[in-house]
Amino acid sequence: MRRQKKFYAWGYADEDLTPEEIKPWEAEIAERYGLNGFDVTPPPRPEEITLRAPRVVVPDALKDIVRTDHLTRLEHSYGKAGFDTLRMFMRSVPNPPDAVAFPENEQDVVRLLDWCDKIGAKAIPYGGGSSVVKGIEPAAAFDKVVTISTRHMDKVLEVDAVSHAARIQGGIYGPAIEDQLRDSPFTMRHYMQAYRCSTLGGWIATRSGGHYATLYTHIDDFVESTRVVTPAGTLETRRLPGSGAGPSPDRLFLGSEGILGIITEAWVRLRKKPTFRASASVRFKTFFDGADAVREITQAGLYPANCRLLEAREALPNIPWSSEEAVLVLAFESADHPLDAWMKLALEICTGHGGVPDAGADDENAHRSGAAGAWRNKFIRAPHYGEHAVARGILSSTFETAMTWERVPDFHRKITKITQDTIKRVTGRDGTVTCRFTHVYPDGPCLYFTFGGILDKRVALDQFMEVLSTCTAATVEHGGTTTHHHAVGRFHRPFYDRQRPELFAKALRGAKRELDPKGLMNPGVLIDP
Amino acid sequence: MRRQKKFYAWGYADEDLTPEEIKPWEAEIAERYGLNGFDVTPPPRPEEITLRAPRVVVPDALKDIVRTDHLTRLEHSYGKAGFDTLRMFMRSVPNPPDAVAFPENEQDVVRLLDWCDKIGAKAIPYGGGSSVVKGIEPAAAFDKVVTISTRHMDKVLEVDAVSHAARIQGGIYGPAIEDQLRDSPFTMRHYMQAYRCSTLGGWIATRSGGHYATLYTHIDDFVESTRVVTPAGTLETRRLPGSGAGPSPDRLFLGSEGILGIITEAWVRLRKKPTFRASASVRFKTFFDGADAVREITQAGLYPANCRLLEAREALPNIPWSSEEAVLVLAFESADHPLDAWMKLALEICTGHGGVPDAGADDENAHRSGAAGAWRNKFIRAPHYGEHAVARGILSSTFETAMTWERVPDFHRKITKITQDTIKRVTGRDGTVTCRFTHVYPDGPCLYFTFGGILDKRVALDQFMEVLSTCTAATVEHGGTTTHHHAVGRFHRPFYDRQRPELFAKALRGAKRELDPKGLMNPGVLIDP
The missing domain is CATH 3.30.70.3450 (Alpha-Beta Plaits)
Incomplete structure (x- = not known):
């Protein structure tokens, strides 16, 4: 039986931090902020959250692969950011998908996009649902939404032991890749914090950053070829170790965040398991x-x-x-x-x-x-601490960016100060902010900021969003990228708009119109129609 | 004074092979093919080649930066492939540009594109003119053509000694980059055979492959940001060591071969000079x-x-x-x-x-x-041997591709045999074919084939094109790329069309329509309108 994920927070329903992990963490935070203890909100039960009725009727031909039950829709409503868990703890899910589809194969994906096209529904590719940037969350403006989870398309189809590469389905979770490579000498070794509950297709769509801190940082460098189902048809790029023939087609889909189609397969580069x-x-x-x-x-x-x-x-x-x-x-x-x-x-x-x-x-x-x-x-x-922070009104989140070395000291100082000042201004007391480099390049690092504070539970969501938005906006305002590896999504969109040349947005809109003429695919992420 | 390039062949007018280089080479080929000697066609003089009259009238405001004289137009009519030199030796240049522009700065580039737009001329970005794939050659179908050479935009503008990067103008030639970095500890070290007469903007537009045989093979990996003048406006991507915010804007222009705009500047990564x-x-x-x-x-x-x-x-x-x-x-x-x-x-x-x-x-x-x-x-x-081969009716050319390792032995065998058979069939006698790996990746090499034979001078061009086209088509038919680093151009276009997914061509057309709504920029390279 498939292990059930927590609908309201990171991880699986049958796992949690131990009291031995929670107690010292809780005590340390209480001491830091001079608190006597915490008012702990219990996690939500599914029946505590009301969802509007599905606005689509699933045709008989698709009933085997499309679900509209309460828990399934609830599970696929939000990603796994702190503000997602917070909204779940608020029992607030105003924009769930109307249906969630689980295609078994590529033909199913085609049928599902045809159905969305026919009924005028928006289609959201779900990946593993680990987005921390509202990448898979339906927008309020959507009339009908079908979320498409490729999780049943989860096989390593072929291993090339000479060229060290494999053909893998897009819906596979990280651990399943390594598990299916178990009997081979190879590993993909693209680990990130969301590894356990994210998919190869999702990594490609969001340009994920993985285990390697240098050289092979982004999934971009692993991809030999991609296979994508778009509303205009199915496309497969040629499997090549390198090419100079025109702009790279793979690079158009790397980072496309579901606005062009659904990544059903890719050839990716492997390595021998390190000894x-x-x-x-x-x-x-x-x-x-x-x-x-x-x-x-x-x-x-x-x-x-x-x-x-x-x-x-x-x-x-x-x-x-x-x-x-x-x-x-x-x-x-x-x-x-x-x-x-x-x-x-x-x-x-x-x-x-x-x-x-x-x-x-x-x-x-x-x-x-x-x-x-x-x-x-x-x-x-x-990631497991997220729900416990939210339950206690503890502000705890991260944002990440990248910057060339010569600007790093000044940038680090400014962003740290802005974060400190913003937490103080918004929550009324001092918070914490720390920085790490997660990936490093000869010309600069990825700066990953973690911040914390104490929220007023009555206005916790507003406070959370204001701090996070202000800090993220500052990274872009001071020359950084809105994301080095967390993707854009609906959350980063306003900052991305300031960073990305408007003419590139026009070009991307032009490309999208050709592959998705009716604008079905995850609209509003990256660009407007 | 600017050193004059040879209009009909590789290199500068004041340089050539020495007799000590030519004699043994000539003798070896004569011996290999059982020939008594060669009928040597003298190189063309400019006045031997008739060009049609310019079909544009240069407005007074642009007269300082636009030339229509015979030699300038002749120089900018062809690239530097064997078939280009051959056509020059045939004194055949039916489709020269009508004018050649030399902008001094970005504002000049904007004015030139405005002029092209106004008079309905096609604009061809020239780079260093070292294309071996008809990348800068006007098509017969064009009504009016203005070739734009950015060679006066040739400065290293800024060096960042902390992050090891430089902001450099697009029209700079390879040696000028190293020359202007002379007093710094840095080098770009992106050398290729065309290095002396090719530009940074051209490298980016064609995804050139350079000195490094592994890791930093293509110019793609050197580029931090790009600045591009398109007919729809000027665009600059943000300078970042890495980013995951949407599809990479730089990657849209890397390999764009002049169809989207003119690359006026880029920040590129440098290295310390190796010691x-x-x-x-x-x-x-x-x-x-x-x-x-x-x-x-x-x-x-x-x-x-x-x-x-x-x-x-x-x-x-x-x-x-x-x-x-x-x-x-x-x-x-x-x-x-x-x-x-x-x-x-x-x-x-x-x-x-x-x-x-x-x-x-x-x-x-x-x-x-x-x-x-x-x-x-x-x-x-x-490259200097090219004109001497052409003068003697010697077939001498190359094509290159890339392939994953597991298919390399079979692919190599097939392509070698096809090349041998084609030379025999077309020229009536055995030729030569050799292969090298110029760049290597963990998942496969770039295979670079060199071939030779003896042409019938009366039908030399037909023979040359038939051999080269047949072999290049075979690389694509058997799973390779039509080019690993020579670019697509008008010559590779039919093979590129077979390799590249049609839906990607549609997407690229959509992007181009936004940046170049009237289709001024180098039409027919990569895609049709």
């Missing part, structure tokens, strides 16, 4: 000492698999909030050769910037112990 | 032994800067034509660290496939001596 590892955690006196080291490492052409620079107070236990210390989680991996030479050079660069490797660094299992291990565990468990 | 080098030449018994080694090197994540696999008989002197031997030109380079560890691993892989390093391998200057040096010299001098 050699070199890992280390390096402490720096300040975040910017660490930043200088990270910049030098990427510009030296060393290409570590992991190269995450974190503020110690965010990443590690027992670091005072006033600490400026930073920790770099560094790892090289290979299926071919030992990595001593690489790690040695990287650590030399680190020590040149005052970095001090943790004891046990350079140990093959260092990524599972020490600072790196603590961070790794936190990374995996973090 | 450490490790170079080697490795001999293999057969090309496919070498191919297996190259595949393993790329899949091991070693990322050499140079990794060209060549057939020895093509690359080296004194190798019998019957030899199956191959030579791998391998090099690592860095501004940061010695590369012994990298080279050691790569050479271990080579010897595992029977490779034997040349004496002097692993020497820092090995890339200028031995097999690697011989190849390097040949690579640089090769």
